[in-house]
Amino acid sequence: MINSKTISRTVKDLCIEANLKLRPDVVKALKSSLRKETSSKGRNLLSILLENCSIAKNERIPLCQDTGMTVVFADVGQDARIQGDLTSAINKGVAAGYKQGFLRKSIVADPLIRKNTETNTPAMIYYDIVPGKKLKLTVLPKGFGSENKSKLYMLNPTAGYDAVVNSILKAVKEAGPDACPPYVVGVGIGGDAAKACYLAKKALTKPVNFLSDKPHFRKMAKELLAKGNKLNIGPLGAGGNTTLLGVNILSMPTHIAGLPVAVNISCHSLRSAHKSL
Ligand code: SF4
Structure with a gap:
C-alpha cells in the first residue's frame, strides 16, 4: 500500500531537489560543450552557467528565478495500491515543496483573471498506467x-x-x-x-x-x-x-x-x- 503522505513527501522533496540541483547529465553536457565551444564569449557564458549550478547546489538556492510550472509524470503500476487521492497528494507535495524550498510560485488560477494561487498548484499531471505495482513520480519544473x-x-x-x-x-x-x-x-x-x-x-x-x-x-x-x-x-x-x-x-x-x-x-x-x- 502506498500512503498518500509518502506521495506528498516524495513530491515535495523532488520539487526542491529538481530546482536546486541541475541534473548530472545536463551538467556533463554543459562541461563537454565548454571544451568544444569556439567562441570566447560563448565559453565565458558556459562557465558562468556552470558556476551558477555550483552556487545553487552549494548554497541551496534555486538555479533560476523561474522555478517553473510543476509538471509531474506519474507512472502508476496497474497493481499498485494507493491509499487516498493521488492527484491531491501530488498537489499537496508541490505546495509544500514550493513553500519549504522558497521557490517562486508562478501559477495563476485563471488564464485571464490571473490571480496567483500562491501554492504553485495545480501541477500539470500526466498519468500513465504501466505494468507492476510501483508508482514512479517524475517532477519536471518547466520554466515558461x-x-x-x-x-x-x-x-x-x-x-x-x-x-x-x-x-x-x-x-x-x-x-x-x-x-x-x-x-x-x-x-x-x-x-x-x-x-x-x-x-x-x-x-x-x-x-x-x-x-x-x-x-x-x-x-x-x-x-x-x-x-x-x-x-x-x-x-x-x-x-x-x-x-x-x-x-x-x-x-x-x-x-x-x-x-x-x-x-x-x-x-x-x-x-x-x-x-x-
Ligand atoms: S528559460 Fe526561464 S527557466 Fe530557463 S533559464 Fe531562462 S528564465 Fe530560467
Whole structure:
C-alpha cells in the first residue's frame, strides 16, 4: 500500500531537489560543450552557467528565478495500491515543496483573471498506467520562457523526413536567443496533436544524450544536433557553436492522414528529478 503522505513527501522533496540541483547529465553536457565551444564569449557564458549550478547546489538556492510550472509524470503500476487521492497528494507535495524550498510560485488560477494561487498548484499531471505495482513520480519544473517556444506542426502525411527535420529546426530558429540557450529539444512525432505534445515534453525527462529509441529517429536527432549547432545562436544567444545540448525524439503510431510533430524546448536549466515508490 502506498500512503498518500509518502506521495506528498516524495513530491515535495523532488520539487526542491529538481530546482536546486541541475541534473548530472545536463551538467556533463554543459562541461563537454565548454571544451568544444569556439567562441570566447560563448565559453565565458558556459562557465558562468556552470558556476551558477555550483552556487545553487552549494548554497541551496534555486538555479533560476523561474522555478517553473510543476509538471509531474506519474507512472502508476496497474497493481499498485494507493491509499487516498493521488492527484491531491501530488498537489499537496508541490505546495509544500514550493513553500519549504522558497521557490517562486508562478501559477495563476485563471488564464485571464490571473490571480496567483500562491501554492504553485495545480501541477500539470500526466498519468500513465504501466505494468507492476510501483508508482514512479517524475517532477519536471518547466520554466515558461522555454515553454512559450513550444510548437505543434500538423504536417502532410507524405511530408517525409526532411520536412520533419526542417520543422524542428524552424522551431529552434524561432526560439533564437529568447529561451536561454543552449537548449535541449524534446520532440514528439506521431499520435494525435495532444499526444505528440505530451511525447515532446516527456522526451525532456530522458537523458540529454538519449537521442531516440528507434534507429531512424536516432539518425534524425544526430542530424538536428549538427544542424542546430551551426545556427550560431550560441550560449544565451551570444553566438557560438553551442546552441543545442541535446535532441530527444519519442514517437508513436499515427493516422494515415497526418504527421504530427511537436517540439518542446528546454533552456539550459533542464530540471527534473524522479523516484519510485
Ligand atoms: S528559460 Fe530557463 S533559464 Fe531562462 S528564465 Fe526561464 S527557466 Fe530560467
